Amino acid sequence: MEFFDKAEFFSKEEIYNTQAIRLKNTVYQATASRFYRGKLSMAGIKVSDIKSHEDVKKLPFTTKEDLRENYPDGLLTMPVDKMVRLHASSGTTGAATVIFHTQNDLNSWSDLVARCMHVSGVRPWDVFQNMSGYGLFTGGLGIHYGAERLGCLTIPAGAGNSKRQIKMLKDFKVTVAHIIPSYALHLSSVFKDLNINPKSLHLRTMLIGAEPHSDEVRKRIEEIYGVKAYNSYGLSEMNGPGVAFECEHQSGMHLWEDSYIAEIVDPETLEPVPEGEMGELILTTLCRQGMPIIRYRTRDLTRFIPGQCPCGRQHRRIDRITARSDDMIVLKGVNIYPMQVEKVLMSIPEVGQNYIIELERHGFLDQMRVKVEIRDEYFVEDMRILQALQKKICGLLREEILITARVDLVEHDSLPKNDGKAVRVVDKRNQ
Ligand code: AMP
Ligand code: ZN
Numbered sequence: 001m002e003f004f005d006k007a008e009f010f011s012k013e014e015i016y017n018t019q020a021i022r023l024k025n026t027v028y029q030a031t032a033s034r035f036y037r038g039k040l041s042m043a044g045i046k047v048s049d050i051k052s053h054e055d056v057k058k059l060p061f062t063t064k065e066d067l068r069e070n071y072p073d074g075l076l077t078m079p080v081d082k083m084v085r086l087h088a089s090s091g092t093t094g095a096a097t098v099i100f101h102t103q104n105d106l107n108s109w110s111d112l113v114a115r116c117m118h119v120s121g122v123r124p125w126d127v128f129q130n131m132s133g134y135g136l137f138t139g140g141l142g143i144h145y146g147a148e149r150l151g152c153l154t155i156p157a158g159a160g161n162s163k164r165q166i167k168m169l170k171d172f173k174v175t176v177a178h179i180i181p182s183y184a185l186h187l188s189s190v191f192k193d194l195n196i197n198p199k200s201l202h203l204r205t206m207l208i209g210a211e212p213h214s215d216e217v218r219k220r221i222e223e224i225y226g227v228k229a230y231n232s233y234g235l236s237e238m239n240g241p242g243v244a245f246e247c248e249h250q251s252g253m254h255l256w257e258d259s260y261i262a263e264i265v266d267p268e269t270l271e272p273v274p275e276g277e278m279g280e281l282i283l284t285t286l287c288r289q290g291m292p293i294i295r296y297r298t299r300d301l302t303r304f305i306p307g308q309c310p311c312g313r314q315h316r317r318i319d320r321i322t323a324r325s326d327d328m329i330v331l332k333g334v335n336i337y338p339m340q341v342e343k344v345l346m347s348i349p350e351v352g353q354n355y356i357i358e359l360e361r362h363g364f365l366d367q368m369r370v371k372v373e374i375r376d377e378y379f380v381e382d383m384r385i386l387q388a389l390q391k392k393i394c395g396l397l398r399e400e401i402l403i404t405a406r407v408d409l410v411e412h413d414s415l416p417k418n419d420g421k422a423v424r425v426v427d428k429r430n431q
Contacts, residue, residue, distance in 0.1 A: 002124060003150045005115045007258045012314050018258045019053035022286035027059070030292045032077040035070045056261045056284055061270065061295045067097040067237065075291050076100055083290055088136040089236040096136070099236050102290040106145065109239045112259055112287075113146020116245035119254065119313070120205060120230040122176050124151030127202075129168060131179040132210065133159035133420050138240020139210050143178050146242065152176070159183065159419035162190040173202040178232075181213040181221060182422035185353035188224045189413055199226035207232050209241065211421040212321055212339055216346035220353075233321060237296055238283050244318055252305040252317030259287045262316070263295070264304060267325050276306040280325055281318065299325045329359065329425065331366050336401045338424050341370060344400045350378040350389055352412045361429040368405040370397065373412050 010018065028047045030036035043060045050058075073080060084103050088096040101109070122128070128147045134140030134156060147154040155172060157165055159180075165187065168174065179187070184206065191198045203225055208218065209232030221229045233253050234241040243260060244253035255262050264279040265272055273279035281298045301324065305317040323337040330336075338357060345351045352373035360367045372393060380386065386409055393407045416423075 003114050003118060005111060005118070007256070008115050008119065008313060008315075010258055010314060015257045015314060016053050019261055019286065020051065020055075022258075023053060023056055023261060023284070024050040026284065026286055026288075026292045026294065029077050029289055030294060033075045033291075035066065035074040036292075036294065039066075053261060056263070056295065059284075059294050061282065061297055062293055063297050064097060064237075064299070068095055071095075072098050073100070075293065077292065078102070078290060085141075086136075087138045087142075087236050087240060097237065099239070100291050101239075101288075105239075105288050105290050108259070108287040109142065109242055110145040110149040112239070112242035112256055113143055114149040115256065116232065116242055117146060117150050117152075117176075117207070119245060119247040119311075120207065121228075121248055122147075122150060122152065122205060122207075126152045126175045126205075127155070127172055128152040129155040129157050129165070129172070129174045129177045131157050131159065131165055131177055131183065137420065138234065138236050139178070139180070142234070142240035142242065143207075147178075162187055163194070166191060166194065166196065169201050169203065170196075175202050176205045176207065177203060178207040180210050180421060181208045181217050182211060182354070182417070183419070184208060184221045184225070184229075185217065186417050189353055198224055201225075203227050205230065209233055212323060212327075214339055214343045214346055215320065216343055220346060231320060233318070235298060235300070237293055237298075238285060239288070243283070247309065247311045247313060249310050251309060252319050254309065254313055254315040255318050257315045260285060262304075262318070264302065267297075267299075267301075273303075276303055278303045278322070281321075301325055327425075329357075329368075331359065331368055332403055334401065334403050336368075336403070340400050341397065341405075342424070344396050345370075345372060345393070348393060348396065350374055351393070352376075354413075354415045354417060355424070356415050357425045359425070359427045359429050366429060368401075368403065369408060370405045371408045371410055371415060373415055374409045376412050379409075379411055 027050050083100040086098055086100045088098045130143050132139035206227045206229045208229050218229050230246040232241050232245050234243040244255040246253050261284040263282040267280040281300045281302050283296050284294050285292050300321045302318045302321050322339050328335050345355050352375045354373045356371045358369040390407050397405050
């Protein structure tokens with residue numbers, strides 16, 4: 001039978017009722033873990049205190065440090081032999097954290113990923129290529145099982161090996177691909193080297209996510225491949241992909257509120273921000289038995305998009321993640337998010353598909369150096385043209401970030417690249 005998940009179209013009332021029941025269960029289940037038994041009893045919380053979805057606010061927060069301090073199994077609610085898989089976060093901000101799953105946990109995760117793909121228009125007759133790394137990273141197996149659950153022919157291509165990726169896209173007439181946005185941009189230059197037009201493939205949809213990216217990057221990907229690209233948000237602590245996803249209207253990501261309770265708080269005061277304002281996303285799992293996590297501080301900054309989505313689905317939408325609270329660059333007393341730099345660069349037609357931000361210290365002076373790949377056709381011998389371009393980029397950046405960055409123009413494909421998430425900022429100030 002074709003995949004259909006009725007929770008996708010839950011009314012607000014159904015969502016709140018489901019949340020209330022599942023939150024109570026989650027708190028009950030959590031008390032079986034060493035960590036939450038202590039934490040909840042210290043906070044004076046009893047399971048009977050949880051009566052509605054609003055009662056989540058009574059519960060204590062959980063931080064990444066909590067997960068690290070209780071590594072590896074302090075949050076497990078059952079013996080390890082009841083677990084069937086573990087994943088780890090990519091560890092871009094320190095030691096990796098590990099999440100264990102029971103078979104039930106994996107089943108509900110697959111259902112969620114299948115639902116995400118379904119809302120972006122993927123159907124069982126699609127041929128699906130998963131171009132993100134397998135292994136501990138959740139973008140591999142997490143998306144894979146969701147695609148199979150939906151019924152797609154699923155190709156576990158993994159990351160890297162670009163020529164083989166392109167061959168599979170062609171040979172198997174792939175219609176939908178899951179790909180990290182920075183890799184999608186890089187892959188386009190491999191198409192160019194092979195003299196193949198990406199639009200000549202059968203691709204219709206690309207699911208992009210796992211790393212921050214601007215709307216300018218999405219537009220580039222859509223233009224290069226002739227596809228619609230849908231933003232996919234998740235994090236290992238909340239399973240991985242499947243937390244929030246764009247529907248056909250591409251106007252923010254529906255966060256599946258039957259499976260997670262989402263709050264947005266001021267990261268300093270931890271008080272809720274007014275509806276529609278930016279803050280830190282806090283998530284509580286509602287469907288995880290083996291390792292539930294309550295009020296997790298994701299450090300991701302976003303906002304709820306006010307109002308209804310034209311699609312009619314009632315799960316609230318979150319905006320594109322603009323940054324992580326720990327991503328902020330402080331330079332000469334100015335706060336800058338890498339995404340501001342990306343937005344400017346990717347709106348300049350001469351700029352190619354890769355860039356890197358380096359922070360340097362000269363004496364007592366901090367400096368930002370932005371290395372930018374330039375498209376081949378603009379990388380000319382005439383120094384005057386290049387200097388003019390450099391000045392233009394510098395000026396546009398200054399307007400956005402209010403400081404003068406050094407801009408180095410480099411040839412296409414000359415900057416380091418990753419198979420996984422891109423590393424956009426290199427801080428050399430304390431080296
Ligand atoms: P990991 O658990 O290692 O896969 O990393 C999860 C983190 O990746 C999240 O907390 C976000 O910071 C980032 N991330 C995932 N998906 C997106 C997305 N669609 N847009 C922006 N950042 C994302
Ligand atoms: Zn929608």
